[in-house]
Amino acid sequence: RKEVEQDPGPFNVPEGATVAFNCTYSNSASQSFFWYRQDCRKEPKLLMSVYSSGNEDGRFTAQLNRASQYISLLIRDSKLSDSATYLCEGGSYIPTFGRGTSLIVHP
Amino acid sequence: GAGVSQSPSNKVTEKGKDVELRCDPISGHTALYWYRQSLGQGLEFLIYFQGNSAPDKSGLPSDRFSAERTGGSVSTLTIQRTQQEDSAVYLCASSSLPVNTGELFFGEGSRLTVL
Numbered sequence: 584r585k586e587v588e589q590d591p592g593p594f595n596v597p598e599g600a601t602v603a604f605n606c607t608y609s610n611s612a613s614q615s616f617f618w619y620r621q622d623c624r625k626e627p628k629l630l631m632s633v634y635s636s637g638n639e640d641g642r643f644t645a646q647l648n649r650a651s652q653y654i655s656l657l658i659r660d661s662k663l664s665d666s667a668t669y670l671c672e673g674g675s676y677i678p679t680f681g682r683g684t685s686l687i688v689h690p
Numbered sequence: 691g692a693g694v695s696q697s698p699s700n701k702v703t704e705k706g707k708d709v710e711l712r713c714d715p716i717s718g719h720t721a722l723y724w725y726r727q728s729l730g731q732g733l734e735f736l737i738y739f740q741g742n743s744a745p746d747k748s749g750l751p752s753d754r755f756s757a758e759r760t761g762g763s764v765s766t767l768t769i770q771r772t773q774q775e776d777s778a779v780y781l782c783a784s785s786s787l788p789v790n791t792g793e794l795f796f797g798e799g800s801r802l803t804v805l
Contacts, residue, residue, distance in 0.1 A: 615791055626781060626796035627733070671730070676789050677746055678723065682732035 584674045586610055587673050589681035596688055604684045606671030607653045616654045618645055619670040621683065627670055630656075661688045692716070696782050696797035701771055704805050711767045715784030722765050722774065723785075723794065724757060728778045736780075739765060759792045772804045 589606045595604050608616075616633035631638065633645040633654050644657040654671055668683040695714040703709050715722050724736040735749040739759045749755070754772075759765040769776055779801050783794040 586740075617793065626798050627794075628796070629793045633766070672794075677735050677738055677749075678783075678794055679735065680733040680790070682726075 585681075586679045587671060587681040589671055589684050591682050591684060593685035593687050596661055596686070598661055598663060598688055598690055600656065600688075601659050602661060602686065603655055603657045604669055604686075605653050605655050605670075606673075606681050607651075608673045608686075609652070610673075610675045611652060612675035613673045614675065615673070616647060617672040617678075618643075618654075618656050619672060619680075621668045621670055623667075627680075630669070658686075661686075663688050663690065686687075694782055694784055694795050694797035696780075696800050698800055699798060700801045700803075702803045705774060707773055708768065708770045709772055709802060710730075711769075711780050711802070713765045713767070713782030713784075713797060715763065715765070715782070716786075716795055717763075719784035719786050719795070720762065721785040721788060722759060723783045724765070724767050725781045725783065726778045727781060733781065736767070738789065751798070769802075772802075774804050777802055777804045791801065 587608050619627035620630045621627040631640050635648050637646040642659045646655045649666040666686050666688045670683045671681045697712045722739040725733040734753045736755050738746040742759050742760045757767045779799040781799045783796045785792050
């Protein structure tokens with residue numbers, strides 16, 4: 584079993600929709616979690632850190648559920664510009680990434 | 691520069707040749723990572739440097755792969771006797787904090803094509 588797993592999608596949603604991604608991790612010793620955004624043929628860039636208490640940044644909300652060992656990313660009021668691949672990152676030692684979830688927002 | 695710099699951005703080589711990929715991390719970042727990303731795949735960890743030492747090289751896929759870091763700064767990933775399955779984007783990332791405690795800053799990657 585991979586240490587960090589994501590549904591690869593694609594998630595195909597209309598503008599204005601709310602969409603949520605989950606990411607599960609297998610190592611209960613993992614402490615730090617992050618969501619990255621990767622545009623086509625570009626490098627990943629940090630979208631937001633994930634805090635135990637949950638955190639929000641504008642239209643984006645990240646949550647951590649330690650009991651069930653998953654993190655989530657919620658995007659409200661989707662924009663065309665949100666179309667990208669979203670990578671979750673965790674790991675107890677080496678930063679370990681999921682395969683990424685592809686989001687396509689259409690008009 | 692302000693960000694992580696990688697070179698070359700694109701490399702096309704023939705099977706059996708050796709290639710060197712270079713990474714110049716953000717100044718002052720002590721942690722440096724190499725990852726590999728194949729088309730439609732996630733990031734595959736290759737090696738981690740803390741300063742000049744490599745406490746974890748468990749992700750290197752074979753003994754054809756090696757990496758070094760000098761002066762706590764620039765790192766070079768070398769692939770000997772390249773094979774077609776080595777074709778991928780090789781991403782370097784650096785961080786100011788030790789393992790998995792902070793944000794990773796990625797370079798734009800080196801796209802390797804082995805013919």
